[in-house]
Amino acid sequence: MTTPRWEARADLLVVGTGVAGLTAALRARELGLRVLVVTKAAGEDGNTRWAQGGVAVVLPGEHDEGDTVDAHVRDTLVAGAGLCDEAAVEAIIAGGPAAVARLRERGAVFDAAPTGGLARTREGGHSAFRVVHAGGDATGAEVERALLAAASDGRVPVLEQHVAVDAVRTPLGQVCGLLVLDGNGVPGVLSAPAVLLASGGLGQLYQATSNPEVATGDGLALALRAGALAADVEFVQFHPTVLYTGRGARGRCPLVTEAVRGEGAVLVDATGARVMRGVHPLEDLAPRDVVAAAITRHMAGAPGGVDDHVFLDATGISDFARRFPTVHAACLAAGVDPAGEPIPVAPAAHFACGGVVSAVDGRTGVTGLYAAGEVARTGLHGANRLASNSLLEGLVVGTRAAEAVAADLALGVLAKPSASAAVELPTAPVADRDSLQRVMSRYAAIGRDAEGLAVVGSVLDLSTVDRKLDGRQLVEDAALTVAARALIAAAAEREESRGCHVRTDFTERDDARWQRSQVVRLNPSGQPVLADPVVARGVA
Numbered sequence: 174m175t176t177p178r179w180e181a182r183a184d185l186l187v188v189g190t191g192v193a194g195l196t197a198a199l200r201a202r203e204l205g206l207r208v209l210v211v212t213k214a215a216g217e218d219g220n221t222r223w224a225q226g227g228v229a230v231v232l233p234g235e236h237d238e239g240d241t242v243d244a245h246v247r248d249t250l251v252a253g254a255g256l257c258d259e260a261a262v263e264a265i266i267a268g269g270p271a272a273v274a275r276l277r278e279r280g281a282v283f284d285a286a287p288t289g290g291l292a293r294t295r296e297g298g299h300s301a302f303r304v305v306h307a308g309g310d311a312t313g314a315e316v317e318r319a320l321l322a323a324a325s326d327g328r329v330p331v332l333e334q335h336v337a338v339d340a341v342r343t344p345l346g347q348v349c350g351l352l353v354l355d356g357n358g359v360p361g362v363l364s365a366p367a368v369l370l371a372s373g374g375l376g377q378l379y380q381a382t383s384n385p386e387v388a389t390g391d392g393l394a395l396a397l398r399a400g401a402l403a404a405d406v407e408f409v410q411f412h413p414t415v416l417y418t419g420r421g422a423r424g425r426c427p428l429v430t431e432a433v434r435g436e437g438a439v440l441v442d443a444t445g446a447r448v449m450r451g452v453h454p455l456e457d458l459a460p461r462d463v464v465a466a467a468i469t470r471h472m473a474g475a476p477g478g479v480d481d482h483v484f485l486d487a488t489g490i491s492d493f494a495r496r497f498p499t500v501h502a503a504c505l506a507a508g509v510d511p512a513g514e515p516i517p518v519a520p521a522a523h524f525a526c527g528g529v530v531s532a533v534d535g536r537t538g539v540t541g542l543y544a545a546g547e548v549a550r551t552g553l554h555g556a557n558r559l560a561s562n563s564l565l566e567g568l569v570v571g572t573r574a575a576e577a578v579a580a581d582l583a584l585g586v587l588a589k590p591s592a593s594a595a596v597e598l599p600t601a602p603v604a605d606r607d608s609l610q611r612v613m614s615r616y617a618a619i620g621r622d623a624e625g626l627a628v629v630g631s632v633l634d635l636s637t638v639d640r641k642l643d644g645r646q647l648v649e650d651a652a653l654t655v656a657a658r659a660l661i662a663a664a665a666e667r668e669e670s671r672g673c674h675v676r677t678d679f680t681e682r683d684d685a686r687w688q689r690s691q692v693v694r695l696n697p698s699g700q701p702v703l704a705d706p707v708v709a710r711g712v713a
């Protein structure tokens with residue numbers, strides 16, 4: 174039994190300082206709630222700041238001729254390859270204009286068009302120019318800056334370098350706080366009737382990712398241990414173009430935003446042949462899953478054997494350095510001048526389309542537990558997220574989650590923090606991170622088959638030991654272990670190819686059997702298992 178060595182209270186605990194978490198915290202504060210934001214790193218270390226392309230939104234009076242919210246909904250559904258929840262898509266996309274207006278009121282500055290209004294670009298899967306951006310290709314950084322500034326003005330405290338280990342629950346299973354370790358590994362309890370997970374994704378499951386080091390699936394693991402369900406976890410989106418910096422790249426690789434293709438760049442191979450020609454009617458602006466899979470196939474079939482990258486020819490973009498300063502700087506640092514030569518690129522893990530099953534107001538099936546942003550599975554993304562829909566989702570669902578917490582508090586349906594159960598640091602299976610990343614990259618990335626997924630399972634079996642989660646690295650490694658197990662369970666079962674889930678042994682999409690989501694829960698021994706179809710039907 175661990176006795177917490179420190180304790181603090183709030184009405185709402187928000188885990189994560191990305192767009193969803195900070196938006197929720199600010200809205201909760203406006204509603205008069207005492208909010209505490211917790212992050213295992215520094216406030217600005219989340220995934221949001223790395224987002225480049227922008228926010229997909231159809232603003233009133235500022236859109237391409239004929240573009241509508243309905244068209245944005247349609248593009249999202251097409252990209253999602255038959256697995257989106259249509260009602261969730263409509264609700265979130267329709268909430269976009271108000272969410273962007275609120276963000277601008279909070280101080281975010283978007284790039285202006287020379288003709289007035291906001292500049293708009295286009296990305297894969299979008300039928301119109303509707304992606305608003307900031308700092309050229311630094312949209313996430315601007316959103317993060319504005320929200321952190323508003324949080325410090327708005328007296329929203331941020332507890333940095335504190336990792337959330339587990340939910341504290343009442344004997345009835347309601348969430349009423351968090352068990353947290355401080356930077357020195359000292360445990361403590363944060364008590365609150367509501368906890369919002371906004372902890373981002375799980376790109377660190379793979380050796381190469383566009384995600385920062387913090388993206389280790391902690392929120393997904395915490396939610397599963399608290400009794401929540403997860404869905405669509407087999408759909409991890411690979412971004413088609415991260416900067417290729419040499420064989421065996423590890424960790425966060427610089428993104429080359431899809432907006433570069435939106436503004437005319439094309440994918441070519443070492444011989445100069447177009448990669449996307451004849452693959453999809455939208456060619457280089459096909460949805461992201463299509464482009465990433467086509468590049469992977471192209472590399473595998475390269476003359477003379479397997480290639481590990483292709484090229485993005487952006488030499489036709491005359492003002493590249495001004496329009497894409499972040500990408501330009503990353504290219505120059507890698508010795509590539511995008512004005513004069515094609516940029517070497519390859520796909521890398523980018524975004525978890527699935528996650529904790531949540532409504533569009535962040536409510537999960539567990540009283541007191543809410544989720545928003547990449548950690549959540551609202552049904553917006555289906556089997557493949559439409560580009561630049563994620564900042565949008567964070568803004569809309571973050572706001573609604575705060576409002577849902579306020580409503581639930583007013584209704585008196587949440588637990589009283591004092592009713593908390595005994596608190597103990599959990600013990601959980603922890604795999605060796607290097608082995609996990611190696612086999613996930615080899616067998617559970619783009620192009621999976623039954624045999625390879627079974628190899629992942631065997632390697633995890635061999636490299637996993639039960640450990641008490643008494644440090645940040647152990648919390649992260651345990652989360653990666655649960656996330657990997659959940660992903661391979663769902664990926665092995667789904668005997669078809671759809672969206673980001675590409676099976677080399679089941680190459681076709683099979684709507685008759687598989688136009689449904691799979692739901693994962695933890696069994697009593699802490700292993701992720703697929704929930705039975707009755708539970709899954711309630712979600713899908």
Ligand code: SIN
Nearest residue numbers: 225226430431560561
């Ligand atoms: C990009 O700019 O290509 C990434 C944006 C996104 O993931 O939505």
